[in-house]
Amino acid sequence: MANDGEWDRRSLLRGAAVVAGAAATAPLLGNAMAQADTGDADALFKAGKFEQAGRAYEEILKRDPTNVHAARQRGHVALLVNQFPDAEKYLTMALKLAPSDKDTNQLLGDCYIRQDKFSLSIPCWQAAGGDVRAKWFGALRGRPYQIHGDIARLPWQQMDPTPLVEASINGGPPKRFMFYTGAPWLGMNAEVAREAGLTAVAKQQIDYLDGTAWQYFGVLDSFKLGGIELRNIPVEWTETDQPNPGGANDGIIGTWIWYHLLTTFDYAGRSLILRRRTPETARKARAEAARAGAKPLPLWLGHEHEVYSKGSIAGSGPGMVGLSIGGVGEIAAAMSEETAKRLRIRIDYDRPLETFAHSHPVVVYPCYPKEIRLGDAVAKGVYCNANPDSRPSRSGFDTLGAFFHPFYKPYNVTLDFTDMKLYIARGKAT
Structure with a gap:
């Protein structure tokens, strides 16, 4: 992760795909479940009992409306299931109590971008130290993630070592993209970005394998996946002299794309099925x-x-x-x-x-x-x-x-x- 909290390109690493889950997971502590039965809100949250944790945080707030931690965590519980009104309510409450709290700002910033309210997220990223992200989202004009078309069924070009599908960038010829829910945004290599005429609005240098890489951030006019086209979306591209452990592909499609659609990863049918979310x-x-x-x-x-x-x-x-x-x-x-x-x-x-x-x-x-x-x-x-x-x-x-x-x-x-x-x-x- 870069200094200001932006994600690096570990999502493309073969090694990361092998072990990122374990690297991002904590041991399942035996005492967390035991403590959960005591009604301790944090223990309930830690044990994944989110509904109970939410109610416990609400009880804390009834007794102490100035409890920043309880307000932030109650908002976090709502955000985990995309209950945006509750998430905004409690995270805003926490932010009023502690305007400079980085955790609250990051959660509220995430809450806004999930709703495509990128401009509202900018002060949150600035307060959280995410200047690159603030510049990036500030470059979006008009409604982001405009969806055209109702359904797409894309055959996979290969299964291993990673599934690949074809997509068109700004109306250009098909490019081969891997996909991964362990990655956030839509990313591509520098050559593809140049062909598409992309202009960077922010950049940062990151550690990458045995060297470094430059990440560039901009706004893409059009990304077409079969019968589904997304317009005006944030995009990232990377320039590095390090080999791509993900093999021969032109980029990666992350979860920000998937949560805008009803997505079926049809492994058995070797296809990607995308539908408008209604x-x-x-x-x-x-x-x-x-x-x-x-x-x-x-x-x-x-x-x-x-x-x-x-x-x-x-x-x-x-x-x-x-x-x-x-x-x-x-x-x-x-x-x-x-x-x-x-x-x-x-x-x-x-x-x-x-x-x-x-x-x-x-x-x-x-x-x-x-x-x-x-x-x-x-x-x-x-x-x-x-x-x-x-x-x-x-x-x-x-x-x-x-x-x-x-x-x-x-x-x-x-x-x-x-x-x-x-x-x-x-x-x-x-």
């Missing part, structure tokens, strides 16, 4: 999932782009898991070494893997849980990784780990950011 398309998605026997799972959106649901690893019982859909890698899941040990998962310490996470070298170890599960979707005895150098989740709650690209191959996965539900069903999407 109550009607959400209803159809629910009906299609029901016909396929897929029960709705909860969906949370944390720290601007990180997708979470409830899953389990090695019989752990339901817990928070990250969903790293797309990207690059051979592992089905990543977890902390502590979690693997606690769940008595076999770790192969004789075969360390030297890779990168968060743009820094890290050593992880193969591990083999008997089962990993997301709803009725199951993988048994599958190759995973345990990371001894795990970091706490940026969103502040415990996770079991993250599920990666190979896990989803027999299934189709739909992310509904209207009702905040996840649907995963075996076989091709209808």
